[in-house]
């Protein structure tokens with residue numbers, strides 16, 4: 001998806017989740033938060049808000065220990 005569209009979407013998810021990580025309930029800044037795909041795109045997940053959760057960096061790295069490899073592979077944070 002185009003970058004500007006993703007930025008809008010992640011902001012919508014962030015606001016729905018009231019700026020909190022869905023796992024540890026820590027407050028997280030919009031520019032720092034990660035948007036997590038509940039069902040990964042690689043497994044048929046979608047970019048619909050129902051499949052997206054706001055996570056802090058720590059929780060997202062815990063969910064995706066290999067995320068850094070993804071970043072290298074696709075050149076962006078997978079969300």
Ligand SMILES: [Zn+2]
Nearest residue numbers: 021024056059
């Ligand atoms: Zn967290």
